Amino acid sequence: MEAVGTWALLLFLLLLLLSLALPASRARGHLPPGPAVLPLLGNLLQLRPGELYAGLLRLSQKYGPVFTVHLGPWRRVVVLVGHKAVQEALGDQAEEFSGRGTLATLDQTFNGHGVFFANGERWRQLRKFTMLALRDLGMGKREGEEVIQAEVQRLVEAFQGTEGRPFDPSLLLAQATSNIVCSLLFGLRFSYEDEEFQAVIRAAGGTLMGISSPWGQTYEMFSWLLRPLPGPHTQLLRHLDTLAAFTTRQVQQHQGDLDTSGPARDLVDAFLLKMAKEKENSNTEFTEKNLLMTVTYLLFAGTMTTGATVRYALLLLLKYPDVQKQVQEELRRELPEGQAPSLQDRARLPFTDAVLHEAQRLLALVPLGMPHVTTRTTCFRGYMLPKGTEVFPLLGSVLHDPTVFEQPEEFNPGRFLDAEGRFKKPKAFLPYSLGKRICLGEGLAQAELFVFFAAILQAFSLDSPCPPDALSLQPAVSGLFNIPPAFQLQVRPADLHPSTQTR
Template sequence: MEPLGAVSVFLAICISCLVFLAAWRSTWAKGKLPPGPAPLPILGNALQLKINHLSQTLQELGEKYGPVFTLHFGAERVVVLHGYEAIKEALIDRGEEFVARGRLPLADKFSQGQGILFSNGERWKQLRRFTLTTLRNFGMGKKSIEERIQEEARYLLEKFQDTKGRPFEPTFLLSPASSNIICSIVFGTRYEYNNKKFMTLMNYFDDNFQVFSSPWGQLYNLFPSFMEFIPGPHKRACKNVERVKEFVLEEIKAHESDMDPSAPRDFIDCFRMKMDQEKHNGSSSEFTIDNLVMCAADLFAAGTETTSSTLRYGFLILLKYPAIQEKVQEEIDRVVGQARPPCMVDRGQMPYTDAVIHEIQRFISLIPLSLPHAVLRDTPFRQYIIPKGTTVFPNLSSVLYDCREFPNPREFDPRHFLHEDGRFRKSDFFMPFSAGKRICAGEGLARMELFLFFTTILQSFTLKPLVHPKDIDLTPQFSSIGNMPQSYQLCALPR
């Protein structure tokens, strides 16, 4: 490059930086934006973020800048909510103002604003309302779904028995078990654990959760345009979702030949009936085949990965703390015995087991930042103004790890959810499913699955590690959008 050309490039870069800093200072000087670290041009605050320990970084920044602060994820400005009071005020007390879904570039690429998880506006309202109603109609929170979970737990027990005490990796037993519950609602069927197509889908879900939670996924969310040209695991995410959508579409087509409008069998039947009812609305209807595919895929993925990952992480914790496992088994033996399977009515008489499950969810903080929210207009919040369109991340870990509510929050301790006399203690700070209008639609189903699968396994088996408990590492393998447990094997010994 000629000297004059090099000088021109250098001056252009300097001028760009000065313009960026002037614009940033101008906005800051108005006193509107929450405080936060100064961003760099293009990079934003990327150099200050530990992308494999994102929630930890945000925790440290929250302690420095307060309960509401500003960051720049690459070129995008975001606001982070830190602590129970700020998150409750935004998501619950002022839920309508923060109800929009914020940007998450890797997810936005495949969702295209369709389905339940990443839609907005009237589409989201109609689809979520329909989904909640349909889930309830097919038994969510009722005895019928409890019996379905108990039945699946029996299949899971058989698979544990087939290991005959040999070491095994639990992911691909726990994933199909939890997946089959949502499959029975969405597709009207369950799948055998040796069904190759079904197990391939379990691989896609597990892979995507890892990709989203890995540094590759975070780099894509920070610099989506740039990462489009960079090879890496993030390239698999959309391909995995497309294969899931192909599977869903096959199921939808299989329903067409024998659907009976007088007796809908599952979510797909109900959605197709709604599509027929809305034909008169033409292109204005949100009940389209594309939204059906994405809604079913959203339910399929969410109903598979979150519950199975929580159980997998929970069993790893029990391997590290065998005394806690033993105490849970003592309570199961006392309340349930060995003659029948556990049921939901038992939970009220099993405060220690209930506390252990709650503590697992608190301790692992599976989705530490929730999914992003957004504001649709300039929104006054505390003494600041959050500008229209700003993505808002509620740092749920800052609530689940609040030392005012949970002494020694980085220690696994079921006493966090127990009164001194041993009774179960509820806490408003328990937010693993997020809070407000965007709270997880399947919370009730997930709670039921966690209790019944957890107690059914421990009723019949003692879980043993392959290494000494003190050598078990509970640090997440990845920690950003999700906290992924380390890969491990265990032995299930019949009791």
């Protein structure tokens, strides 16, 4: 931490000296208003690294739900705050806002390749292919749910192995959710004790932490200056290299035993078969680079995001034991003894579903939203946004919009229930974003979250070595992602179906 602080101080002094010599950049076009721009510093004084999201919310109080900021001297960003503004842009003008913006911490690795970072025709082809391939492999179907249920059983057994001792559930949850993704990508499942698998999970966690850290936020503003210098971003690159190397090994194994006459076993197979069909097409987007970058990103995202959300939901039940009791009462009432939870049970478990949705809303896993760019010159709310204008749709401000969610900082599962106790979902519940760039794994993530959460609560009662009042719900790190705080969990068998006493 001291090293990071020293680098931040040196960076500030260097930029301050340079700002005296160079003029400020001037924005072109009729853009939304925003704070004054300092030469080379941009809006650094208003947007302190480590508090980027909070700083943007503060600026929205002065400049409204649509305004312009500069991340550093040259990176000009239009910020959208609240449900209405985000809906109008990503939903009502979906095509115009469908470009992918910059993530400086990851761009050196992905460089516009893969389904997530691509734009234009490359993105359209890769997205269509990936969605169809995942659907053919069982995502959103019964066979896909069976994979989730089988993995949940392995996770329950691992929890049982703790024998009531306190443990940090982070690694096991990440491994379990990663195995779901690995089955789709590689047709493989890894043991929780597998050292290579553990290294991949740690690399994915280190990547998540690196891009969300105060240093990661600083790098987003001043990557042009920091990239050639030593610093924490070199560790982030090592984590990304670990993920890419793991993916490369899996792809090479698939290349060695690919059956060109048979159906695809997994996404890597499907991509390799598509590459073979288009090998004579000099303009094809189905290249080994796009394969590696697509799979590496899906491995990272599928490993960390769902596991972090389940972890936060369990933390909430430790903080609010009465809510845990209500969930277990509903499970006992609605599910027969010995029946594992499935997606078909969702309608019968409205309170359980409401708790899970409220956990997602309160955490706001991606508060800044993923960066977009306009694909053409666009008129939006009376402003003219030139083609290529970068846009931050603050999903955290949507999920915590006080005009939609009363007392949005409070944990209240009842906001997802109607007067009759049936589940209801407000239009502003957008943890996966919306429009053309909506998370393509939304269906898989929602299925995983429900089955994992319900199965854990069916099998165990949750406790903590700490009293509920001592548990913090604030993210350990808040940047591009809100990373839940670490906590110790204790589990004991849940007696949801006590035997009837007879005389």
